Structure formats: C-alpha cells, structure tokens
Amino acid sequence: MKPDTPHNETDAAGNGFIPNLAVDVVVFGFHDTELKVLLMQYSKTGLYALPGGFVRLNENLDDAAKRVAGERTGLRDISPEQFRVFGDMARHDPTPFISFMAADGGKPDPNHWLFQRFISVGYLALVDFTKVTPTPDKIFDSCNWYNLTDIPPLIQDHSAIVAAGLQWLQVILDSKLAGFNLLPAEFTMAELQSLYETVLGKKLLRPAFQRKMLGMGILERIAKKYSGGAHKAPYLYRFVSK
Amino acid sequence: MKPDTPHNETDAAGNGFIPNLAVDVVVFGFHDTELKVLLMQYSKTGLYALPGGFVRLNENLDDAAKRVAGERTGLRDISPEQFRVFGDMARHDPTPFISFMAADGGKPDPNHWLFQRFISVGYLALVDFTKVTPTPDKIFDSCNWYNLTDIPPLIQDHSAIVAAGLQWLQVILDSKLAGFNLLPAEFTMAELQSLYETVLGKKLLRPAFQRKMLGMGILERIAKKYSGGAHKAPYLYRFVSK
DNA sequence: TTATTATTGTAACATATTGATACAATAATA
DNA sequence: TATTATTGTATCAATATGTTACAATAATAA
Numbered sequence: 086m087k088p089d090t091p092h093n094e095t096d097a098a099g100n101g102f103i104p105n106l107a108v109d110v111v112v113f114g115f116h117d118t119e120l121k122v123l124l125m126q127y128s129k130t131g132l133y134a135l136p137g138g139f140v141r142l143n144e145n146l147d148d149a150a151k152r153v154a155g156e157r158t159g160l161r162d163i164s165p166e167q168f169r170v171f172g173d174m175a176r177h178d179p180t181p182f183i184s185f186m187a188a189d190g191g192k193p194d195p196n197h198w199l200f201q202r203f204i205s206v207g208y209l210a211l212v213d214f215t216k217v218t219p220t221p222d223k224i225f226d227s228c229n230w231y232n233l234t235d236i237p238p239l240i241q242d243h244s245a246i247v248a249a250g251l252q253w254l255q256v257i258l259d260s261k262l263a264g265f266n267l268l269p270a271e272f273t274m275a276e277l278q279s280l281y282e283t284v285l286g287k288k289l290l291r292p293a294f295q296r297k298m299l300g301m302g303i304l305e306r307i308a309k310k311y312s313g314g315a316h317k318a319p320y321l322y323r324f325v326s327k
Numbered sequence: 328m329k330p331d332t333p334h335n336e337t338d339a340a341g342n343g344f345i346p347n348l349a350v351d352v353v354v355f356g357f358h359d360t361e362l363k364v365l366l367m368q369y370s371k372t373g374l375y376a377l378p379g380g381f382v383r384l385n386e387n388l389d390d391a392a393k394r395v396a397g398e399r400t401g402l403r404d405i406s407p408e409q410f411r412v413f414g415d416m417a418r419h420d421p422t423p424f425i426s427f428m429a430a431d432g433g434k435p436d437p438n439h440w441l442f443q444r445f446i447s448v449g450y451l452a453l454v455d456f457t458k459v460t461p462t463p464d465k466i467f468d469s470c471n472w473y474n475l476t477d478i479p480p481l482i483q484d485h486s487a488i489v490a491a492g493l494q495w496l497q498v499i500l501d502s503k504l505a506g507f508n509l510l511p512a513e514f515t516m517a518e519l520q521s522l523y524e525t526v527l528g529k530k531l532l533r534p535a536f537q538r539k540m541l542g543m544g545i546l547e548r549i550a551k552k553y554s555g556g557a558h559k560a561p562y563l564y565r566f567v568s569k
Numbered sequence: 570t571t572a573t574t575a576t577t578g579t580a581a582c583a584t585a586t587t588g589a590t591a592c593a594a595t596a597a598t599a
Numbered sequence: 600t601a602t603t604a605t606t607g608t609a610t611c612a613a614t615a616t617g618t619t620a621c622a623a624t625a626a627t628a629a
Contacts, residue, residue, distance in 0.1 A: 103346070103347045103348075103446065104345070104346050104347070105345045105346070105348065106345075106347065106348060106446065140414070140446070142444065143416060143444070144416070145414060145415045145416055145417075146412060146414020146415065146446055147414065147415070167411070167412055169409070170388060170409055170412055170448055172382070172387060172388025172389065172448070173387045173388065173389070174385060174386070174387055175387075202384065202385070204345065204348065204382070204388055206412050206414070273577095274577085274578090275576085275577085290616090290617065290618070291577090291578095292578085292579070292580090292617085292618075292619090293616060293617060293618080295577090295578075295579080296579085296616090297615095297616085309625095311625075311626090312576080312577095312625075312626085313625095313626080314574095314575065314576070314625075314626070315573085315574055315575060315576085315625070315626040315627050315628090316574070316575035316576035316577070316624075316625060316626070317575080317576055317577045317578080317623060317624040317625055317626095318576090318577080318624075318625055318626090319576080319577060319578090320577085320578085515606095516606085516607090517605085517606085532587090532588065532589065533606090533607095534588090534589080534590085534607085534608070534609090535587060535588060535589080537606090537607075537608080538587090538608085539587085551596095553596075553597090554596075554597090554605080554606095555596090555597080556596075556597070556603095556604065556605070557596065557597040557598050557599090557602085557603055557604060557605085558595075558596060558597070558603070558604040558605035558606070559594060559595040559596055559597095559604080559605055559606045559607080560595075560596055560597090560605090560606080561605080561606060561607090562606085562607085
C-alpha cells in the first residue's frame with residue numbers, strides 16, 4: 086500500500102474524498118494528423134471511460150484534476166483547465182461500477198459510495214503525445230490513446246464530455262494558443278496547420294494561415310529541417326511567449 | 328414550514344443537500360447606463376454576499392441555480408449558465424457564517440455543515456432589471472441591486488466570482504446575444520449601444536455599431552419613440568431570433 | 570551534373586470587414 | 600420658423616482576410 090494514497094480510496098464509504106463530486110479529464114494529444122484521446126478500459130467488462138477521480142477533502146479542485154491527469158500520463162507539468170460541470174441527474178448510472186465489482190467476484194455493496202449520484206467537473210488537458218506514458222489506475226486496468234474519430238462507446242455521459250471538450254478546444258484554440266501544448270517543442274508550419282485543421286475540422290488556406298501565425302509574433306524560426314522528401318525543406322519553429 | 332422546502336435546509340447536518348457543494352449566482356441587470364448586481368446582506372453583521380444555495384440530492388445542478396436565481400428575483404423563465412467552478416481551499420472561510428449565528432444569539436455548533444469547505448459553481452443570470460423583485464432568503468435578510476462599479480466588500484471569494492462573471496459576460500456578449508437578456512423587450516439603438524459600452528468598458532463608434540447590429544439580422548424595427556428631447560426621435564427595436 | 574518533382578515561403582492582388590467622417594432628416598423647443 | 604441635439608446612413612479610409620501565383624530548394628532520377 087503506497088503511503089501517499091489513502092487506503093480507503095475505493096472503499097465502500099469513500100472517506101477522504103468530497104462526496105458526490107468527481108473530476109473527469111479529457112486528455113488530448115496530436116499524432117499523425119489525428120487528435121487522440123486518452124481512455125481507460127476495464128478489461129473484464131470491456132467498458133471504456135475517461136480518466137477520472139475524486140477530490141480530497143483538503144485538495145484544491147484544480148489540483149485534483151492535475152493529480153488525475155498526471156497519474157494517467159506521467160506528466161508533472163500540466164495544468165488541466167476546467168471547461169464545464171456535468172451535473173444532471175440523467176448522468177447518474179451506477180451500472181458500470183456494479184459490473185466492475187461483479188466481475189471481480191465480490192458481491193457489490195448496494196450502498197457503495199460509487200453508486201451515488203455524482204457531479205463531475207470536466208477538465209481539458211492538452212499534452213505532447215510523445216511525452217505521455219499511459220498509465221492505468223486502480224479501477225481501470227488499461228489506459229491507451231484512441232483516435233478521436235474512432236472512440237468506442239463510453240460509460241455514463243463520458244462521450245458527451247469528450248464532445249464538449251472538443252468544442253471547448255475549438256473555441257480556445259485561437260485565443261489561448263492552446264495548439265502549442267499539443268505539439269512537440271519544435272514543429273513545422275505544416276504540422277501546426279495540420280493540427281489546426283484537425284481540431285477545427287476544416288481545411289485552411291496555407292498562405293493565410295502562415296501569415297496569421299507569423300503575424301502573432303510568437304513563433305521563433307530555428308533551423309532547416311531535412312524533410313526527407315524530394316522538395317524544399319521547411320523551417321522548424323518554436324513557440325515563444327511574448 | 329413550507330411543504331416544498333426541506334425543514335433541515337439550514338440544520339447542522341445539511342441533510343437533503345449534496346455536501347461541500349454550492350452554487351453562487353451572479354445576477355446582472357442593466358439600468359440607467361449602469362450594470363447592476365444582485366447582492367444579499369445580513370443586516371446584523373452588515374456582510375454582503377452573492378445569492379447562493381445548495382444542490383438537492385436529486386436535483387440537476389442547473390436546476391439548483393435556476394431555483395436560487397428564481398427565488399431571489401421572482402423570475403421563473405430564466406436559465407442561469409455556469410461559467411466557472413471555484414474550488415480552491417483558499418476560498419474556505421467559515422467566519423461569516425459563524426458571525427451570522429453568533430449575531431442570532433445562538434452558540435454556533437462547530438461541526439455545522441456550513442463551516443465545511445465548499446466548492447461552488449458560479450452561474451451567470453442576465454435579467455431584465457425592471458422585471459426583478461429582489462427577495463431575501465433564509466440566511467440573508469436583505470436583497471438589493473448594487474452598481475457593479477460600486478459593490479461593497481463581499482464574503483469569501485464572492486468579489487472574485489463577480490469579477491469572473493463580468494469577464495465571462497464580456498466574452499459571450501457578442502457570440503451569444505447575451506445583451507438582449509439585459510434589456511426590456513423594446514429598446515433603442517442608443518440603449519443597446521450603451522449596454523455594450525458598459526459591459527465592455529469602452530466607447531464604441533455609433534455608425535459601426537449600428538451597422539453591425541442591423542447586419543446580424545436579429546433586430547426588428549417597430550415604431551417611432553418620442554424621446555422627449557429636442558431632436559430626431561429614434562426607432563424602437565425588438566429582438567427576433569432567426 | 571543536370572533535369573524533375575513536390576513542397577515551401579511569400580509576394581501580389583482581390584475581397585471583405587471594420588474604422589472614421591460627414592451630412593441630411595427630424596422632433597422638440599425657442 | 601429658426602435653433603438645437605440626436606438619429607440614420609452614405610461614403611471613404613484603413614485593416615484584415617481570401618486567393619492566386621511564383622520563385623526557391625531539397626531530394627531523386629536521368
């Protein structure tokens with residue numbers, strides 16, 4: 086038993102956590118012109134879910150999201166941002182947790198705290214795909230990237246949370262320079278444009294895109310990249326905050 | 328005792344409500360070229376606060392905010408929208424509630440549920456100032472409009488919640504036609520512009536503003552208004568959704 | 570070594586949007 | 600009937616965005 090994790094993290098009472106409150110994190114990555122989402126799976130039942138967790142009694146809400154996202158990705162320097170709270174009664178559905186426990190052989194305690202109604206704060210984490218080590222948790226024994234265009238059915242309202250997370254990303258993409266969190270430290274203009282096109286779901290004109298990005302004054306040109314292709318090699322860029 | 332209100336709404340255990348979770352509503356109105364906020368006061372201590380409340384065990388989160396805003400304004404047809412969750416430990420400060428109870432003569436139970444740490448969902452309600460009947464609640468015995476430019480110190484982090492609500496309003500003002508909820512059914516272009524200027528905190532050029540508003544195709548021109556001034560009378564407009 | 574190819578970087582122009590000025594129209598008052 | 604203040608909008612200027620075009624060039628092939 087790890088000393089920094091309460092031994093009652095999944096006990097029937099939920100001691101140590103704020104009741105009825107959860108955080109679910111939509112972790113987006115970008116790879117091969119595809120947006121990827123980090124999903125958990127409980128192999129015995131095959132059910133998929135978002136990385137999620139609960140808020141400790143003396144823990145900042147944002148820190149809970151950071152902890153959850155950090156544990157699933159191995160990343161320490163991320164700051165997930167809340168984008169919406171999901172608080173309808175309609176989202177209450179304990180059957181996935183009942184089936185988890187049934188699959189483990191035990192007889193589920195009908196008063197288990199996980200079966201209660203939960204209000205969940207949705208967080209968005211934008212990460213460098215290449216830096217992530219997907220890591221399972223105590224409930225879900227697998228954790229992996231999935232193409233956003235091809236996600237399996239998720240438990241409860243998690244599909245709606247993913248959809249809302251994408252919508253939010255589209256909104257903040259321009260204003261918050263969110264895109265740069267999804268790319269490695271150095272990238273080509275073509276990669277940046279591909280990211281924008283994937284997130285926004287539409288083609289952009291190359292000259293206008295390049296003009297706009299360079300006009301923001303937040304890109305530093307580094308060196309030539311040898312593309313390997315039979316054509317002019319693109320510059321590499323680095324993001325620099327003003 | 329009203330049958331539709333749990334008798335334990337403010338008892339020491341907080342039964343019937345989700346623990347550690349609150350909703351606070353920033354109710355904005357617009358009157359005399361000023362943005363107004365609805366604030367509660369507990370007269371014996373003089374402390375001010377946002378209209379707020381708790382979430383019933385079987386209540387949708389949004390419905391809790393609607394209930395709270397409805398009870399304080401007398402309006403039934405409003406849909407407050409969440410704009411941010413406030414979940415830092417730093418916001419935890421039970422002293423206002425302790426002083427309320429002390430002022431009432433009773434000896435505060437140190438384990439009273441109100442003294443616990445709360446995570447609060449901030450909601451924004453945009454209302455027609457002229458339609459509101461400010462109504463106190465069980466904790467605060469007064470409820471009134473205050474000029475946003477001149478709000479008294481508020482308990483806990485409620486000032487920050489108001490500030491965040493205003494910022495959010497500035498963001499959604501254009502995209503969500505939020506302004507129209509703040510005006511009466513019929514209004515002049517000058518009134519609409521004044522609202523925009525007040526919310527955004529800057530002057531706008533009249534011809535460009537008018538062109539933009541008319542260009543959106545959501546305004547219906549009604550009839551002449553007799554302004555009473557020694558000048559050309561303005562049109563009246565009505566908002567029509569497409 | 571020299572074409573060929575595919576892609577990059579950007580100039581150049583067209584179009585659309587927004588900023589700013591100007592002015593006729595007009596409702597109340599003098 | 601002249602005066603005044605404000606409204607509605609035309610007009611032009613400035614800026615931003617959409618689009619086409621083309622020279623530059625890195626790898627490959629002739």
